[in-house]
Each structure stands twice: as C-alpha cells, then as structure tokens.
Amino acid sequence: MQYETKKRSILKAFSWRTWATITTAIIVFIFTGEFALAITVGFIEVFAKMALYFFHERLWQKVNFGKKEIPSFVLWFTGLPASGKKALADAVHRQLIADKLKVERLDSLDVRPLFPETGFSLEEVNRHVKRAGHLCAMLEKNGIIVVASFVSPYRQSRKFARDRAVNFVEVYMNTTVEACEQRDTKGHYAKARCGEYQNFPGVDVEYEKPVKPEITIEVDKVTIDDAAQQIIYYLRKNFINER
C-alpha cells in the first residue's frame, strides 16, 4: 500500500518552481525587455506558486484517475528433478527485481522445510503442490508477481494451481531423465536408483509432461541466459507493457 509523503510534495514544488520561474522570467523579459521586472515577477511567483503547487499535489493524492496496477501473474516452472528449474527461475526472478517489479519467489526447497511432515507419496505431493498453487494465487490476486519452481510431476495438482490463478504461465523444462541424471550434482537420482528415495519422478514414478505449457524450454539446447530472455520476452509482451 503505497502513498506519497508531504516531503515528496515539497521537494517536487521546489524542483518544479526552479524550472517554471526561469521560464516565466524569460517570457516576461521577451515581452517587456525589462530585466528588473522579469526578476520581480519571477521572485513573487516563487512564493505564491510554491504553496499553490504543494496543495495541488496533496489534492491529486486523492485522485485515483491514471493510477494503474501492472497485471500480476504466476510463473510456474515444472520439470524433472535436476532439470534446472531453480537456476532458471532465479535468473528470471533477478531480472524482474531489476525491473523494479513486486515479485515473490517460491521454491519447493524453501517451502518443504517449513512443513517437514509432508512426504513424497502421490497424494502428499499433490497436496503440497495444491497448497503452493493456492498461495501463488493469493499473492497474484493481491498484485504480486510470483515465480514458483516445483517439480510438480502430476497434472492434477498443476491444473489446480492453474485454475486458481488468473494469469498462469507454465514453463516446462523439456529434457530427458538421462540428461538430468548427469546434471544431478546432489546425488538424488543415485539415491532413488538404490531405493533410498521412493516415488522419485523419472525413476519410480512418471513425470507427467504438460500438454499445453505456455513456454517450453529446450533445456539441453539453450543456455540459461537465453532461456531467461525467452521467458522475459514472453512476460514483457503479455503482462509488463510499457509503463
């Protein structure tokens, strides 16, 4: 909830007056040729107009015309474990922050530790993803852009997240289990292969590919920077128009 302080209005009055009085004095001088008169009019004007400007600003604080909200959206990254969701989502998030937008970043790795009782069965993953989707939608509804990255292997809960949002942009990390396994520096796939993890998407359970994602990233063919630019281009075109 943003508002503008009285100090800002005062500073604007000074800033405006500097430019405007110089202009007035020049106009008066051009028409009368009298330098002293031009300065006197300018001098009087400084005080009268500065007070007037301040009240003009305060009045306009109450006028809502022409104050707009940038439409927010939920940018949802889905893909196999170690498909590069987090790194790409972080890159896009940084860019949106640099654009001075209000953005919240949600990653499965931040949410799960808060609720350690959440397991990895199909039912529990669906619940986890649905709750995350609900959270995203609430933030979006309140004007916050959300960058979310969850493996979210099941269509059912992804659809839930999509249905609750107004603008849902699904980013599918298109790659293969083999490529992810090679990329996996944390050894998650190895643990899944030897049975230490159960219900691991790509190993024990199927990762259900999105049918119509808004954006598909060909993970093994593009750099992170290019992929981030592809996404930013889409967002600029569809949501973040020129202000």
Add this chain to the structure above:
Amino acid sequence: MQYETKKRSILKAFSWRTWATITTAIIVFIFTGEFALAITVGFIEVFAKMALYFFHERLWQKVNFGKKEIPSFVLWFTGLPASGKKALADAVHRQLIADKLKVERLDSLDVRPLFPETGFSLEEVNRHVKRAGHLCAMLEKNGIIVVASFVSPYRQSRKFARDRAVNFVEVYMNTTVEACEQRDTKGHYAKARCGEYQNFPGVDVEYEKPVKPEITIEVDKVTIDDAAQQIIYYLRKNFINER
C-alpha cells in the same frame, strides 16, 4: 505494483496550469497595470509550461524519495467455535477496505473446502493453521494486510503463525463454552456432544487460551461495533498512521 499513466500526467498539467497561469497573469497585472500584457504572458506560458510540467511529472515517476508503504500486519482472530470471530473479523475487514487499504481476508471456512482432505485431529489442525500462518506471513511480507479468523485452538500452531509474521496482532475472543453453545445456530456443538464431530474444541479437546494476546474482546459484554472500534483504534495507533 502501481504506476501512473501518461494520461494522469497530462491531466495534472492542465489542472496545474489553470491555477498557475491565473496567478502569473495577476502578478504581471499588479506590477505593470497592463491587462493585455498580463494576458499575453499568461497565454504564452500556458503552452511552454504545460509541456514542461508533463516532463517534470514523468521524471518524478522515476524518483522514489517520499514514496512510502504503510506497514502491513496480520490480524489473527482466535477463539472457540461460535465465539463470533467471523462476524467481528468481517466488520474490521470492511472498515479497513473503507480506509482504502490493501487487505486480504482469510477464514477457515474459505480455506478448508479447497483442501477437503484436511481433518480435525490435533496434528491435522496444527498443520492447517501453520499453512494458514505461512500464507498470512507471505502476504504481509508483500505489503498486504491480512485479516484471518481460525479457531486455532492450539498454542503450538498459533505460535508458528506469530513467529513467521513481522507484525502479528492476536485477537482473543474471550467467552465461555456455554455462551458459544447458546450462540451456535449451526448446531455444531450439538453434533460434537452426540459424537458426530470428534476433537471439537470446548467439547472433546481443550481450547488453549492465548497467554498474551495483543487484544482481548470480552465477547459477552460488548457489541460487535464496539469491539470493531476497539480493534481499529489499536491498528490506527500502531500501524496505520496519518498518511
């Protein structure tokens, strides 16, 4: 994410120019006594300054000085079933909306139907309340005021909600089980008494009273309007200062 359109800046330029040019013309007339000159200077000024004003406004859009956010907070209503949480929270919510603040309203009755699998065991209620607390904190962090009403009978999960928020205002609905049972038009207590509901706070399980709530409402002694005013007074004093 709010911004101001070019149309707004143009309208402000017209509005400002009307007042300012009249002032300039008067000043010139006072000093020269020449009516025609006063009008001419004013006329020229209209065009030169309107363009200048527009660019001045656009420049100031980029200056953040003096743009402030009203601090947000989580207003959390807790109390026995049928203690009047929802009605009071709704009244406070309406008042905050009337004050043109950005507010989100969360009620257990809105959240539970989305996740029908959530039960009423101690563990499930704690989980439910913790998730709600997490959601509140995320909204608060992003500048949204949250008005939440949950029975939230257990200290453990209320503490979780409190710890995640920056400004947590706990409103305790102080009343007795008997009074709630009389007020209960939906027959929830009756169902709990005959065993249709289990783990019902006040009947099967203890409602754990808050130790140090920020606000205590003496439900059976005050009207809803008075209670709402008591809360609004607290919020105005602590968060919503003069803008």
